[in-house]
Amino acid sequence: MNASSTRTGKAPPLVGQYTRKEFREAVSGGRLKCVIVAVGATEQHADHLAMDHDIAMATHVAVEVAKRLTPAVVVAAPTILGLSEHHMIHAGTLTASPGAWFSVVFDTVASFARHGIRNVLVLNGHAGNEAPVDGILRQWQQYFRTSYPDFNLQFHSYWNLDRSGAEQLVGVAVPGHAHDYETSMALYALPENVDHQALAAVPGSLATLATKEKGARLTELAVEATAQYVVEMLAGEHRELRRGTTSGERYRQAQANSVPSPVSIQSS
Numbered sequence: 001m002n003a004s005s006t007r008t009g010k011a012p013p014l015v016g017q018y019t020r021k022e023f024r025e026a027v028s029g030g031r032l033k034c035v036i037v038a039v040g041a042t043e044q045h046a047d048h049l050a051m052d053h054d055i056a057m058a059t060h061v062a063v064e065v066a067k068r069l070t071p072a073v074v075v076a077a078p079t080i081l082g083l084s085e086h087h088m089i090h091a092g093t094l095t096a097s098p099g100a101w102f103s104v105v106f107d108t109v110a111s112f113a114r115h116g117i118r119n120v121l122v123l124n125g126h127a128g129n130e131a132p133v134d135g136i137l138r139q140w141q142q143y144f145r146t147s148y149p150d151f152n153l154q155f156h157s158y159w160n161l162d163r164s165g166a167e168q169l170v171g172v173a174v175p176g177h178a179h180d181y182e183t184s185m186a187l188y189a190l191p192e193n194v195d196h197q198a199l200a201a202v203p204g205s206l207a208t209l210a211t212k213e214k215g216a217r218l219t220e221l222a223v224e225a226t227a228q229y230v231v232e233m234l235a236g237e238h239r240e241l242r243r244g245t246t247s248g249e250r251y252r253q254a255q256a257n258s259v260p261s262p263v264s265i266q267s268s
């Protein structure tokens with residue numbers, strides 16, 4: 001996408017492709033309503049997939065959704081880094097320290113909030129980001145809802161929005177790591193990312209089950225499910241606060257099961 005398509009009046013999919021005037025007017029005019037913040041990782045993906053798979057695929061899905069829902073949706077991909085300490089044994093893997101990564105993602109969301117966006121979906125492409133975000137998302141949601149009551153922030157990995165559909169196609173764990181799911185999608189959406197010689201050199205690998213045709217269907221499932229989710233967000237659905245941590249859940253259950261609870265004793 002280059003600037004000329006914007007000048008002809010078509011909204012571009014990436015925020016950086018807007019001029020400041022175009023972005024300001026799209027928000028104030030009520031046309032631009034949702035940002036997808038694409039996050040992933042740059043980390044080893046066996047010998048046959050390029051290391052940028054996770055951020056490249058998350059961005060690909062997000063951009064396809066933005067194109068379908070234009071001009072209501074725009075994409076920001078603020079960092080190629082993810083939380084990948086567990087892959088640092090493989091040279092070329094990049095990892096952020098968790099606090100730094102959280103800060104970049106939070107600040108990206110906050111920047112859009114300050115400029116009038118009220119719906120943000122953080123769309124994730126790296127399984128290693130899930131548990132850390134699960135631990136902090138509720139805090140972020142409550143912070144933004146205190147500052148902007150109509151703000152809705154959600155986080156999902158693109159394979160989770162139609163996991164059952166994906167699992168019917170690949171028959172093994174979704175997403176796996178550089179296995180059938182990721183490799184099939186790369187064959188279709190990021191063909192320059194696949195080293196076919198390296199793929200053929202590991203007979204019996206789950207990655208050798210991958211096909212471009214399967215990748216087309218898996219990519220469509222992810223795009224369709226994400227687009228549907230965004231449409232529902234824009235209709236006022238999916239405003240749920242993320243559940244608390246496991247220990248928090250245990251605490252609440254213990255409270256519910258004890259009569260009288262420690263809290264009621266203190267407050268009486």
Ligand SMILES: [Zn+2]
Nearest residue numbers: 053054178182
């Ligand atoms: Zn991956």
